[in-house]
Amino acid sequence: MESTAKSYRLATEYVMSRIGVELVEIEDWNCCGATSAHTLSELMGIALPARSLATAELKEPELDIVTGCASCYARLRLAMHKIRTDKAAKYLIENVIDMPYEARREVYNFLDVLSREDVTEAIKGKIKRKLEGLKVACYYGCLNVRPALITGAPDRENPQSMDAIIALTGAETVDWAFKTECCGAAHQNDAASVTRDLSWRILKNAQLSGAEVIVTACPMCNLNLEMRQDGYRKNTGRSSIPVFSVSELLAVAMGASARHIALDAHHVPAAKALAAALRRSEGGVAI
Amino acid sequence: MPVEKSFEPAIVAFCCNWCTYTGADLAGLNRMKYPENVHVIRVPCSGRVNPQFILRAFQKGCDGVMVCGCHPGDCHYSTGNYFTRRRFMIMKRLLEYNGIDPERFHARWISGSEAAKFRDTAAEVSEHVKKLGPNVKYREEFRITESAEAGT
Amino acid sequence: MSRIGVFVCHCGTNIASVVDPDKLIAAARELPGVAYAADYKYMCSEPGQQMIKDSISEHGLDRIVIASCSPRMHETTFRKMLKNTGINPYMLEIANIREQCSWVHVDKDRASEKAVNLMRMAVSKISKNEPLYAQTIPITKKALVIGGGIAGIQAALDIADAGHEVVLLERESSVGGKMAMLDKTFPTLDCSACISTPKMVDVGAHPNITLMTSCEVESVSGYIGNFEVGIKQKARYVNHDICTGCGLCETKCPVKVESEFNLGLSTRPAIYKLFPQAVPSKPIIDKENCRLLKGGKCGICAKLCPLGCVNYEDEDRTITDNFGAIVIATGYQLVDWPSMYGEYGGGRYKDILSGLQFERTVNAAGPTEGHIVRPSDGKEPETVVIVKCVGSRDPNKGKSYCSRACCMYAAKHAHQILEKLPGTRVFIFYIDVRTPGKGYEEFYDQTRMDGAVYVRGRVSKIYEEEGQLVCRGEDSLLGEQVSVKADMVILETAMEPSPGIAELTSLLGAARDVNNWVQEAHPKLRPAETQVGGVFLAGTCQGPKDIPDTVAQASAAAAKVIGLLNKSEMETSPMISAVERDKCSGCGVCVGICPYKAVTLLEIDDRHGAKRIKREVANVNSGLCQGCGACTSACRTGALDLLGFRNKQILEEVDALCL
Amino acid sequence: MSEKQEKMRQCAEKLLRDGEAGYVIGWGETRFDDRTTPIFVEDPAGAGAFVWNEYAINSLAKYLLDDKYPDKKIGLFTRGCESRAINRLLKDNQIKRENVYLIGVPCDGKKSDRCTLCRERNPILYDVLLWTPEDDPPPAAGRFDRVKDIEAMSPDERYVYWGETYDSCIRCYACRNVCPACNCRECYADMSKTGFQGKQHSRSDNQIFGVTRAFHVGDRCIECGECERVCPMNLPIMGQTQKILKDINELTGEYECGMDATSENYLGRFDLDDKDEFM
């Protein structure tokens, strides 16, 4: 979140500080290994996230863990699940990470937190301006919802939690068909010809369903959908579509300025779409 | 003791006609295999099984007893096995309280289609009882001496 | 001393290859009371039975033990055999040495040993047997058929034609069921209404049939031949005794709600006939939606009715009637696919129809008058995708079973589209094509020749884009992903039991299988009966099936009912509970335990010392008692005992095992 | 004490004189100072024989079974334990309420081990109450203590414990004869032909008797303790029946018998949601 997901981080910090939720960064966290680690070794794929979780449990035993990334979420949840259900694995993992880990606390993704009733109420109270009429396609990605056994997500084909959050900003979420289709982020480097198509058809369906912008809950999804739009324009002849993180829309609705949350850092010019929506609702307030 | 090795327990299984007896027949139809120790006594319903039958079985020299019926809700007589459930929940505890090893008495729901469950239960109970050895608790004394004589 | 005959069956090699019959014979001869022992290759065969009969007279036997297959197999056979021998049919015990011995054991010595044990147990038990005599109970010559679909209609007509009274009970306001909704029937393509409407009219007019629509079963008591059924007649708010069915009332009703009959593809008023050909052809008021009944102001229909039939004060009533037999014919409903398949849009897309919705669409009497058009824009589709096995063959999301009729109606739908809209492209996604039925494979062939493209693969996702439905799946014969842009998608959804089947079966005491279908007494040999005496089965309440099979089963159930009702009385099993009044102290614990209310306390005259007194004892109603014996295990004194399974008989068996 | 005794005598006398009751059952003197005996008084003049002291120990209710069809009402002095026994007999359809006249006598605890278990000193049902109710005894701590001790043993230890216990049983059936829950017309134990109960004085037959009797009365036991009181061999008979009561308490919550005459016994009913350990 330091680099490619800069605006996601800034916006998240902004939103959280506004609604009075304190996020504590896990001390000395390490990468969960994403798709790569478990592709190479099952143990590595669990030990890496387990180490971060164990650290968190050691330093902040009273706190639940939240992650803003779908892939981290899936890996962390899996590690938690494994520790809770498989004694032999627990023993092995604790040996590898050289730390005890009991998986006492829950791992949530960012959407889970935002959907909590008290948090939703807090957000409602902090919304300063409405993104009236902004047509938004909420993109959940695979790993925020699948596999169901690990995530416990109730609806894996047409989830609604992000739509409900975005609705708080006054924006209008569109009903579209690619909310949880894979964008191929894991293979953007090595199987580009296929995965470009995957992200393109997501962009296309969002546009055809009437969306002006796409909102994600994961930096990888965000980057992947946003970064390759040059090719999208060239190959499909369609215009590009801005991609935001869920925090960014919330931050803007709460009054954050473009500079606050580094909106200019987007690959696809982003501020314009938001500005239009804000103008519609408030008669010309700039961001 | 050499008797231990060749010990083949006598196990009696009270099975309701509609579910477990049918399930046992189905096990036969499917040529499933289980130990010879289990002898089925057919009763119309597990509700017919008077707990005193179990006492008598132990007294007369059975090494293990099973009571089997339809799953709750599936009783051919609609509620018989609910009474069975209560009766034997109490009886099992009372037997154990009086020193009978828990493995010697089993109540189990086995439907007419659960041939495999019948086989597995029969095998499981036989195995457990075999490990425990011959039952002496509650056994009529003259029977013990008689069989001891027969064994020598 | 009893004279027991022991007969050992080889069952060909089924028994004899594992169990040594000679050992059994030798062991039997040693047992007290055994007067004769013999073996034979097939005891159940004619010569086998003759041999037993001969031995009875030759050796003066008074009770018989047969070591053979399961008593569930041939107990009845051998009891019948004994009927003409002078031995009471209940002086028979069967040692099950096939299903529970030779078939499940390998070690011949030990299997033989066990067979000896089983035989010895039977011999011990039979030493305590006593002759039992069946009683007779009267039979109420009237049948109740629950469900007015084609199965119920057929069963009711068959029973009524045989001269018995029938009450045909239907939950909706008209008989007809699902068949009335269909357009054409495969494979002959005759119009469904043309063949079912006359039957509907017949049941409405048959002198032996009482039609009870808008009715549900509320309570059931009694037993075969003597059921007492409480029927709830739901308020109709229209007096059907006077109503002529003119239809005037429907014309001005201000309410418009989704039509159930057209599956939401059209609307209907709050006072309505289920469909134009309804039988009875009289309307009812839907109280959930009627403006007046919901507390608003209206009353238009009452004003319009020239005969004053509308009665807003109408209330539910309970009617009680007695029946000798009951037929369950409650049918099916389609699974609720939107709640199961998010990947097919979860019901968001208007142009995805269920098979039954398409039937209404293509039906000339339906909402589009038979024009195949998209519900979204009323345009004729150029490409149609048909998806089979939606909700069936899918243990993860739906039902594990095959829904049986879908392959054929998918082919029929394809055929109808290609016939009405020549040039349409029709793709049928399937996993397997199953056409076991007369003329079915030919019909499938014809559909393919008509131009329907069969694609082998289950559709993975359907989504809407640019006004079309994109269906993505695999053509597994090619091994490639395919994507079809369709204008309309038809999901051939699975059948599941009608709602309320659980409540109804528990009222009747009938069992259900794992999928909630009503359980037949035997899957092959008693497919039209439940395990409850006097309760029979017809149609899809027992499992998915097509119309020919439904009608066949309905007639089969009717034949069973007729067979029962033709008798004026029937024999009951004598293996029921009996009370030894001397021992009974009248504590009444048995009364609460009996599921059939067969045990009651009865006041009897008795003596107490020199005093004449009245005291209460348990009393068993032989018509109600089903012989479960639950009461006997609760009886501390053993005053209650189960004939045929007496305490002493069972204890003898236990003792014999432990010898 | 003597004031209460006087009330009892007056009441009995009046009942008999008015012809309300055919006879009254109560406690009478014996030649020992520390014993009383149940007495049956028909003559109003004999009412002075009733005594009320700390030795009025016997529970009287079971005597009602000896005269189930009386011409006139039977008067009965009724404490907590008698009234629970009467509820037992009423529930079991053994006596008719209208055949008894219950003279309520709140109890102050007698000199008997059985009274240490007492949870109900005051009569639950009566026709007349002779004096103000007593305070209920302190909650009987450790209702199931003895059962717990035995449960803590290993199966073999339990077997030996009960085996040795029953080795001394002389099968006099006094426990049965005094028990208000043992109200069968003919006891299974007297029916040797049925095969449920052997007649030998062996450990096996003795134990079978113990367990079977416990099972017969277990869900109906009113915990009056009469069985142990009358046992000539001092067997811990309630150790069996209370085991069943303890299990029922654990399975379905608070369970106590004889508190009314209508509640169905545990084994005479069922609940769809009963625990299922036989899957």
Added chain:
Amino acid sequence: MTNEKLDSLLAKAGVRQYDCYQCGKCTGGCPMARAMDLKPRGVMRCAQIGSLERILKSNTIWLCTGCHTCVERCPHDVDLPALMEEARYLASDMGYERRDSKVLNEVFIANLKMFGRNHEMLLAGLYNMIAFKPLQDMSSVPHMLKHGLIEIKPHETQKSESIKKMIERAEKLSSVRS
């Protein structure tokens, strides 16, 4: 012998090959199927006919993104992603050819060994060099540098040394079940 390996592979993945009745719903929904030389349904087919080698040789197991769309929709709950994962481990153990994405993954892990966290620029750069695709995605680099979206200097965890050791331990043990 092959079947023994296959059986253990399936057992580890918790997949019963005969659960699959080849309906193809997995392939139909698979995002990567187009690039796969053996489609997901084909993997199950190979498992059914005992052709382990075709599974291990395929690029399928390396292309699977683990998005779980297949198992989500599978009528018989066949856990294909688990099967793919076990197949990757087995393929590595048995020395089958490194396929495209394995390179990325290894670069990714090497990255972690060094810094404990992921350094995007280094990852993309190293990958492009090793895979010989020098210009892939490079058009975005100036934009990203300008807005601080990528940085030349990597983030390090404080204990990257301990993470390196941990990864090495994990590599040695490799499977949770072994």
